[in-house]
Amino acid sequence: MLATSDGGRLKEGPEWAYEYKLDGYRCCMQVAPDGATRLTSRSGNDFTAEFAELAGVLAPALEGMAAVLDGEIVVYNEAGQPEFGMLQERRGRYQTHRASLRRAEPFTDLPVRFLAFDLLQLGEESLLRAAYDERRERLLAVPMPDPYRVAVVRAFTFIELDADRRTTADLLAHVTAAGHEGVVAKHRRAPYTPGKRTDAWLKHPLTQTIEVIVCGWRPGQGRFTGTVGGLLLGAHDPRTGELRYLGDVGTGFTDAERARLHVRLEALHRPGHPFADDPPRADVARARWVEPVMVGEVVFRQVTRSGGRLRHTAWRGLRDDKEPVEVLAPRPLREPETPALPDVPAAATGTRPPGPDEPPRPLGPKITVQAGARQLTLSNLDKPLYRTGFTKGEVIHYYSHIAPVLLPHLAGRPITVIRFPDGVGGEQFFEKNVPRGAPDWLPTVALPRTSGRSRHGQRGDPIEYPLIDELAGLVWAANMAALEIHVPQYTVDPGPPPVRRAPDRMVFDLDPGPDTSIVDCCRVAERLHEVLAADGLTVFAKTSGSKGMQLYCSIDTDDPAAPSAYAKRLAQRLARDTPDRVTAVMSKAQRVGRVFIDWSQNNIAKTTIAPYSLRGRDQPTVSTPITWNEIHACRRPAQLVFTAEDVLGRVAEHGDLLTGLDNTRAPLPTG
Template identity: 70%
Template sequence: MARRAVRGPAGGGVPGWVSPMLAGPDGGRLREGPEWAYEYKLDGYRACMRVAADGTTVLTSRNEVDFTDEFADLAGVLTEALDGRSAVLDGEIVVYNDAGQIDFGLLQERRGRYQTHRSSARRDEPFDDVPVRFLAFDLLHLGGTSLLREPYDERRRQLTLLPMPDPYRVEVVRGFTFTDLVADRRTPQYLLEHVKASGHEGLVAKLRTAAYTPGRRGNAWLKHPLIQTTEVIVCGYRPGQGRLNGVMGGLLLGAHDPGTGDLVYVGDVGTGFTEAERSRLQARLDILERKRHPFAVTPPRADTARAHWVKPELVGEVVYRQFTRGAGRLRHTAWRGLRDDKEPAEVLAPQRREAVSAKARPGTSSRDAARPREQAQGEPVIGDQPAASPVAGAKIAVQAGRRRLTLSNLDKVLYPDGFTKGEVINYYSRIAPVLLPHLAGRPVTFIRFPDGVGGEQFFEKNVPHGAPSWLPTVRIARSGARGSGEPITYALLDELAAVVWAANMAALELHVPQWTVDGDGVRRPPDRLVFDLDPGPGTSIVHCCGVAERLRDALTEDGLTPLAKTSGSKGMQLYCAITTDDSAAPSAYAKKLAQRLVRETPDLVTAVMAKAQRSGRVFIDWSQNNPAKTTVAPYSLRGRDHPTVSTPITWDEIRACRRPAQLVFTADDVLERVDDHGDLLADLDTTRAALP
C-alpha cells in the first residue's frame, strides 16, 4: 500500500502526522482511583485523522500507511465543525455488524475486497454495504496549536466540545472517569460487565494528568482486554487437504523474542478463515515463498511437517487462550485477519504477565479474583470469592478467618505502577496458605511504606501501638553491643488475619531470622542455612545463577539439599534445612564455603561486603546466618517500582536463565505459579540434615 507521509506546509496545509501514543498491558489489573479515566478498547484500525483548514482530510495508519483512499467516505466530515481550523485527531476506524457491535472480521472482509479491486476498473467501489466509522479518542492539534503537552483531561474536554455533524461516520469514543463512576455508585468492575455485555473488546485506563507522548508505550495508558489477542508474523503455511485442496490449510506463526529480538516460532493457526480469505492469503503467500524457515532456531519437526516457508513480511492477528511458559507456544488460536497497519518489527511474543488475565473470570481483573465477598448476613470475607471494590478512601470491615478486621484506604497507590493497598492486601490474603509455613514461629521484622514506595520507609521490629490483642508476640533480648537495652517485642504471624493486619499497615516487606522460638518465647538453635547472592555493579542475577550452581554442588557433597528463591530485587538466596546446637556454626560454615569459591574464582566472586570489592563480582553474603540478622521471607513483596516478590524457583529455571527478566516475578505471576506448582519450598523442612 502506498505511503503518503504528508507533513503539511505551514499555514493552511494538512497538519503533520503524529506517531501514536501506545497503551501497555495492565497485567490483568484494571487500575482504579480518582486519577484514572476509562474508554472502550476498540477493535479496528488505529488511525490519525489530519484535517486542513480548508477541510482536506488525510487518514494515516499507526505505521504511516495512507488510508485516505480506502476510507474515502470519512474525508471532509469535520470540515463544518472545525469552522476553518485545522486539527489532528487520534482514533480508530471500525465497522459495526447488524447487532450494533464492532466487528473486526467485517472490517477485514471489506479490506480484502478493497485490495482485490483497487487495481481494477472498480477501484472506486464505494463499499456502501460495509460503512466505516472513525471513533476519535484524542485531540492532538487544534487551530495550529499543539495539545500534546496538555493533560488528558484538557485534551478530552476540547475534543468533546467539537460538534459531530455526522456521528454515523465520525464520533467521539465514550469515556468515564473513576470519580463519575463512584458518584453513580458504580465501580470499574461494573463498567467491565457493561463492556462485556455490549460486545466491546475491553477497557483502556488513562491517567488523567498525562500528556500525549508520541510513539511511546508507557504506564499512562493501560489496556485491559476481555479476550486475549496478539499480533503474529506469518512465516509459513501448510497446504490444505480435502475441500481445502489448492489453498492454505493453516499458517505457521512467528514473533520476536522480547529479550533478544530473535524471530521465534510461536505456533500455528488453522481456524477462523473464510474461504475467500484463504484464497486471498494463498495469492500473497505464493509471492513470498522461500526455501528455508526464517526462525533463529529450527522449530520442532512435528510442527512443521509439509510446511511451505515464506518471507516474514505479513502481520496478522489471532485470538488465543494460553501462551505456554516453557515452549513459548500460542494455544487454542483462531485467525482474526491481516494487520497491514502494523510492521513485522513491532510484533513481540506475548509475555508471562499478559497471560495472567486468562485465569481471571471474564470481565474481572485477576487482582479482584479473591477480593472480599459479602456474607449473607455480615461483613465481607477475605480470601474467598470476588466482591465489588470499596468506595475510594472508605473503611471496610472484613472477616479474615476467625478474626474481624477494619481495613482502610484500600485505593491508596503504594507502587509507582499503580498497585494499590487493596491489591497488596489481596495478594497477601491469597498467598497466605504458602507464606504462613515460612513465617511460623519466626519473629517478623516489617519494612513499612505508609506513603508508598518512593516515600518514607522504616524498619519496625517492635509491635506497633494499636496492634490487635489477639496477635501473638515474643520478647527477645537485643543482640550485640545494644544487648543491654530493652528487649524487643516482635510479632508472630501465624494466621491469615495477622498477615492481613500487617498488609493493612503497608508492611510490604516481611523479614525473618533463620531460627524460631518455642511456645515460651525461648530462641531455638538455627534450623536454616542461607546464602544471599547479591550481584555487584556489572553483574546480574544471571551471574548469581552460575554461583548458585557451584554452591549447590558443594552443599550436596556435604549432604545438604539446597533450594532457591529470588530476592525479589536483584539477587537470590539459597536455603538448606539444617540441625545444629551451635548458633555460631552456620555463619562459620557459610563463610568457609564462600571463601573457597573466592579462592577458586577471585574475579567472579567476593565474600567481602566492601563496595570496592564487588564491582563485576557476585557477593556471597554468608553473614545472613548471624542470629541477629534477617532475610526477606519467601513470598514477601518488595518495595520496588513494581510489586515484585521473593519467589521460590527451580534448578531448571536457574540453569536456563540467560536474562534477568526471566527471574523477575510480580504478585500476579507468583499467584499463578502457586496455582500451577504449589510451594516450591514445601520440601525444605523434609530435607533437614546435620550441618557439616
C-alpha cells in the first residue's frame, strides 16, 4: 500500500493516526509456519540474503503461525536516527562482496533493524480488509523477541495528542528534532490495499529552508546540455569560519534559471574548489568550480550526521540581498564524537571555562563534570530537545548558570518535573517520585498522597519527592531531560517524620482563554494588584513561560485551605465586576475571550511552574520574573516572551526580581 502526498497540509481529526516516515528500504517480511522468512522489496526483489540477520527473528514468538508484516529496513547513525546514506553504503559493500563470492561478509558496524508498521496476515487469517486500528492492535500484540533487530514503529493518534494537550504542530516539532523524514497520516478505519496509492495514507515530508553559497556546478546533460545541471554548495563553519562542503542540488530550477545561472557561473571560474577540506571525490565528478560569492536558498529535509550534508534538496533561487559571510552551516557540522561542552560554570567545576576566543573542550558521547562538590556523568549533550535545535547540553548550560537565582525558589519544596526524553513534541510525563537510578546524595522527602487513596480504594504509598537544593541536583534533573520544574506553595520539614508546613506563598495563575493573550492578563493583573495591595499584601509577578502569567504574595497562615479560599473570593469578585473579561470557572466554554484566574493552584495537591524554569514549548522559553513597569507597558504578547538566553541576560543586569518576595510576608486576610 502506497501513500499519497498531503500537499503540505497534515490531516487532523479523531479519525487519523500518525507514524514516523522512515528513511530506509520498504520491506515485506513473510514468515512461514516453519519459521522460514523471506524479505522482499516494494518492487518484489528478494532482500533475504542481503539482510540475513533479520530472517528468523520472529519465528520463535509466532510459535508455528505464519505472518506477513509490512515495514522499513533502516540503519541508525550515532545520534539514533535512521540514515539512508549509511544504508546505501551497506548495500554497496554487500554488492561488492557478493560479486567477489564473499556472501558471508559481516556488517557488524552497520547493523540493520526492521521497523514494522502493519500486519497483513497472522496464521491463516488475512487482515487486508481489517481497519488500520485493528491491524495496529494485532501488530502490537506480536511479541518482539529481539527489539534490536525487529520492532514496531511508534504511532500517535490525534485523540491521544489532543488528550495530552498537544497539537499536530507539536508532533511535527518532535519529528523534526528527532531527525525523521516526516510523518505518514493513516486513516484509522481504512483497510490495506496492496499496490494502491490512496488518500487513506498521506505522507507529510518535512522540509527546511537554508541559505547556501554556490561554490561550483556541473554541466547539464541531455536536454540540459549547454546549461547548469546542478550546483555544489557550501557554508561557513560557525566555529572556525572555514568554508565547508554541504552537498549539491539538482532540482527546482526552471529552464530559464538554468540558463541565467550558466552565464553568471562561467564568469566566476576558478581552477580548484574553495573548501577548507577536500569534498568526496564521488561528489565532485565533472565539477566546475567558481569563486564563492553567490548566495542562494534551498529547501532540504535532513542534515546527515556524518559530514553535515544536506539531503533531499531543491533550489529556491538566488539571494542577492545576502552576503556570503552571513551564510553559516546548519547543525550538525562536527562529527558526533566531539559535541560541544555544556559549559558548566567555573563556580561549579572549579576550573576556568574556555575564554571567548578558545574552542569548546572536546568530549565524547558521555562525559563527567564537576558540579559543586559532586561529579556527574552526562550523556547525549548534542541531542536537540527543542524545535529550534536547542540541545540538552544547552539546557544544562542554562540551568547551571541560572542556579544561583533559581535554587532559593526550590529550597525546601518537593519537586515535580515534566520530562521530555525525546524532546519537545515527543512523549512527556510528570514525575513526582524519585526515579530509579537517582544518585544516593539527592535529598528526598516521603509525603502522603494528597488524594489519600489509590485507584483501588486503598490508601496509597507515600510519594518520595526529590528536593533540589544544590547545583548538582539541577544538572542531574536537566540530564534526564526534565525541562520543567514545578513546586507547591508550601515547604516541608524533612523530619523525621516529614511534615508539610503551612503555605508560605499564595499564587494567582492568569490563563488567557481563546481570543485573549498575556496583554489581557496584564490588565487583570493590574486590577488584582490594587485589591491585594489594599489588603496589605505585596505582589510580585512572573510570566508562565507559555501564554499567561502568575502573581505571588508571601503570606502567613496556619490554615492550608485558607489561601485557596481567599484567592477564590477575589477571582469571583473580579469575574462579577467584569464578566466579559474575567472568569473564575475552569470550564473551557467560559474562557473564550476571557482571562481565567486560576485560584486552585493554592491547593496542597497542586503545583505551579517554578520561577526561572524552562517550558516544554517550541522555543526554550522561561517562566520569567517581570516588573510592574513591564506589565503596565505591555501592549503586545511578544514584549513578555523570554528565552533562556534572554533570561540569563536579564539576571546579569537586574538580579532576581523576586528577591524581596520572602521578605514581604504578611498575614493572609480573613473574611
